[in-house]
Amino acid sequence: MNIFFKNAIVYECSNTEVLNNISNELLQKIIFKPCGSMDTVKSGFVSPVDNPDELMLNVQGQILLKYKTEQKILPDPVIKQAHIEKINKQEEALSRKLTKSEKASLKDEVMIDLIPRAFSKYNYYWLWIDTENKRIIVDCSSFKQAENILAMLRKELGALALTPLSIDKSLEQVMTTWVKEKLKFPPFILGDQAELKDPLEGNGIINCKNQEITSDEMSSHFDSGKWITKIKISDERGVSFIVNSDLTFKQIKFDSIILDENEDISSDEIDKRLEADFFIMSKTLSNAINGIKLVFEKII
Secondary structure (H helix, E strand, O other): OOOOOOEEEEEEEEEEEHOOOOOHHHHHHOOOOOOOOOEEEEEEEEHHHHOOOOOOOEOOEEEEEEEEEEEEEOOOOHHHHHHHHHHHHHHHOOOOOOOOHHHHHHHHHHHHHHHOOOOEEEEEEEEEEEEEEEOOEEEOOHHHHHHHHHHHHHHHOOOOEEEEEEOOOOHHHHOOOOHHHOOOEEOOOEEEEEEEEEEOOOOEEEEEEEOOOOOOHHHHHHHHHHOEEEEEEOOOOOOOEEOOOOOOEEEEEOOOOHHHOOOOOOOOOOOHHHHHHHHHHHHHHHHHHHHHHHHHHOOO
């Protein structure tokens, strides 16, 4: 089971006591339950380990949760074809054309017929509660999905004072200054990938890959008024990522030295390996998040 995050949407929590109220008993109230015959979507928490009764993994104040969604898949062409067939059959029986409202009513009947036979699509998301740094980090690619997951926790916890990770500066300007002035902030190294955009015109996006970020070619883009909106950064302590202008982390990749750290643990000890991997993942990524925020706050 791979628990190494691929994305990180980071929230800072101002009400830290609430984080301590997250328990197995609380999570049992919002546990995942499969779709019933007429449900189109269901979601909830499941066990992150091989034990359905344990809905959280706590390793020295780092808490791991696992969120599951089930969505019934009904392709539009299937719905459309079934709807047409039902309309034709009804019009033939009545010997007349159906009204617009009658056709709409038949579509509802089509959905009732199809949903119980629809295939299910399952998705899983990791949620990491960093009680040491007072943060919640969600492994997903969009704020919308992250908010959907957090909404279930808020439902049971009540007030969950979370704000997305941010700095009091324009992150595009900060990243541009870092590159333009060729600043050094070890252990962080600028990568070979970036996106540039004109902040005034809002168009003319330039994507650079396998590119020397501090090259003269990049400088020409800065001279024309473009700013960096996302950039690849490597942390020499064992992880690389793309930082976006909203301070989310995408395409996170851990070095082999991190991924293989716990190779000595037997493949039969699944829970032990998961716990060890989560510990080193959370330590590596939290150090990177803390470090890169400090770097950004130093610039300009």
